[in-house]
Amino acid sequence: MTLPISPELLRKFDVPGPRYTSYPTADRFVEAFGAPDYEQALAQRRDGPAALATPLSLYVHVPFCESLCYYCACNKIITKHHDRAAPYLRYLTREVELHTAVLGTGQPVSQLHLGGGTPTFLSDQELRELLAMLRRNFAVAPGAECSIEIDPRTVTAERLQVLADLGFNRISFGVQDFDPDVQKAVHRVQPHAQVAALMEDARRIGFDSINVDLIYGLPRQTPESFARTLSQVASLRPDRIALYGYAHLPERFKPQRRILSVELPGAGAKVAMLSQALVAFLSAGYVYIGMDHFALPGDALAVAKRQGRLHRNFQGYSTQPDCDLIGLGVSAIGKVGATYSQNAKTMDEYCDDLDQGRLPVARGLALSRDDLARRAVIMALMCQGQVVFESIELAWLLDFRAYFAAEMEQMRELEDKGMVVVDDSGIQVTAQGWFFVRAVAMQFDRYLQADRNRARFSRII
Incomplete structure (x- = not known):
């Protein structure tokens, strides 16, 4: 093969x-x-x-x-x-x-x-x-x-x-x-x-x-x-x-x-x-x-x-x-509703919080509407290999092509490389693109596009 x-x-x-x-x-x-x-x-x-x-x-x-x-x-x-x-x-x-x-x-x-x-x-x-x-x-x-x-x-x-x-x-x-x-x-x-x-x-x-x-x-x-x-x-x-x-x-x-x-x-x-x-x-x-x-x-x-x-x-x-x-235990991450949370990363901090009768949450995030909409797009790409415009528009009351105008330009470039197919109904990851689905999803990551310092992440390959 x-x-x-x-x-x-x-x-x-x-x-x-x-x-x-x-x-x-x-x-x-x-x-x-x-x-x-x-x-x-x-x-x-x-x-x-x-x-x-x-x-x-x-x-x-x-x-x-x-x-x-x-x-x-x-x-x-x-x-x-x-x-x-x-x-x-x-x-x-x-x-x-x-x-x-x-x-x-x-x-x-x-x-x-x-x-x-x-x-x-x-x-x-x-x-x-x-x-x-x-x-x-x-x-x-x-x-x-x-x-x-x-x-x-x-x-x-x-x-x-x-x-x-x-x-x-x-x-x-x-x-x-x-x-x-x-x-x-x-x-x-x-x-x-x-x-x-x-x-x-x-x-x-x-x-x-x-x-x-x-x-x-x-x-x-x-x-x-x-x-x-x-x-x-x-x-x-x-x-x-x-x-x-x-x-x-x-x-x-x-x-x-x-x-x-x-x-x-x-x-x-x-x-x-x-x-x-x-x-x-x-x-x-x-x-x-x-x-x-x-x-x-x-x-x-x-x-x-x-x-x-x-x-x-x-x-x-x-x-x-x-x-x-x-998430239970030192450093564990959880997701409840529109929030993420992470427990204290050291055993001393974790135990100190619990000794004081307090949940050992050290940091987290309350997701914005934009976060939730982008999460829906990224997870659709990562899991189903496609995004249906109408489903995102109905769920988040937005015009997909207008809201994600910059990202759609990136999709056109990825389409030229054979990674995706874009039509009036949505974005479809190709068989070839599925091997690089992280690269496709990254285009909708607002934080990553604003911050080009990616050294904190592992390489795709």
């Missing part, structure tokens, strides 16, 4: 840009938005028609990891002291109780995700206590999507069975790369055989979906070594694959300073690796969901794409309808 896009086009669109798990993006959050604003958003949900009709999504951040992965840009705490987990669970309970003091108990939940850090840092009993606490306070639906991120080095077949017994039906293995030299360079050694055995156990146990995370652009990676990893991953046949480009930002993320810049592959090698991955996974029968996600045709994500039901939230692409998201 040949790549449907040229390496030249890949290079042309190798620019920094947001991943649009939200719009406006998290770098636009302000400290002027605090706990009182968030409480007001919770109260409006409680008193509004969505209170029991629209289920919530819950995200719980578990920040602990036993060892440091040098590429990591997540909010984490490196420790081998597992006794730190118990007090953290007590603070999570306090945070949930502050939520239910406003919302009341029994709010319906259709999606639950544990991320980190390493959620499996928690013991089996601690995971049981956490899930029991959440279920006491929220009405987790019987068919809810319950997912958890897993470091393969921290689980066994027995632990996977415990996760299934707790109700987790989707799991994600952090693999990144199978090459031993690359694993040593990023301080994350996990043999292919170990992951393969765990995936076999997970299938036997019966999880609905198994995801594998990969990263290209890591130190010591070459197109030849990455081709071997791609072949190994394809042979494992995960239901979903998330393929991320490594963003080397050592000035922002201290762990990355341990990576030697001279060991990083150049732009040409990164393009070659991305090209290899696209060919390998499409040839293996995977559906390209969007950006850097692939799924087998029968997976719920691929089905949602075919049916036009894809959504996007802070965890990436989702099959769940757009809904309020409550």
Whole structure:
């Protein structure tokens, strides 16, 4: 199978840009938005028609990891002291109780995700206590999507069975790369055989979906070594694959300073690796969901794409309808109504707020009408690959072509490059343009167009 896009086009669109798990993006959050604003958003949900009709999504951040992965840009705490987990669970309970003091108990939940850090840092009993606490306070639906991120080095077949017994039906293995030299360079050694055995156990146990995370652009990676990893991953046949480009930002993320810049592959090698991955996974029968996600045709994500039901939230692409998201734990991000909020990023600040009986919101944003209209356009592009002018005009009472006149000029330029097709009814992302959908969406980002300093973002390729 040949790549449907040229390496030249890949290079042309190798620019920094947001991943649009939200719009406006998290770098636009302000400290002027605090706990009182968030409480007001919770109260409006409680008193509004969505209170029991629209289920919530819950995200719980578990920040602990036993060892440091040098590429990591997540909010984490490196420790081998597992006794730190118990007090953290007590603070999570306090945070949930502050939520239910406003919302009341029994709010319906259709999606639950544990991320980190390493959620499996928690013991089996601690995971049981956490899930029991959440279920006491929220009405987790019987068919809810319950997912958890897993470091393969921290689980066994027995632990996977415990996760299934707790109700987790989707799991994600952090693999990144199978090459031993690359694993040593990023301080994350996990043999292919170990992951393969765990995936076999997970299938036997019966999880609905198994995801594998990969990263290209890591130190010591070459197109030849990455081709071997791609072949190994394809042979494992995960239901979903998330393929991320490594963003080397050592000035922002201290762990990355341990990576030697001279060991990083150049732009040409990164393009070659991305090209290899696209060919390998499409040839293996995977559906390209969007950006850097692939799924087998029968997976719920691929089905949602075919049916036009894809959504996007802070965890990436989702099959769940757009809904309020409550983020729990240090640094967690939430979305309630027309607001975004983020908890304190350090454990001390997070715990201090809760000790004072205050929700640990450190910053956030109340979206304007313009933000909401642009979010609708960007999410339509990112999830459905098209924008229907009439639907935006009816929802936001605006004339699309007049309101987005400057953006429509950009669309004409992208149309000349084969990225989109524009007609009287709307904008359609082409098959080629779908590989660069972030670049298309960026044209409607008012903040990004006003601020050309994009170094804060990862590159599209």
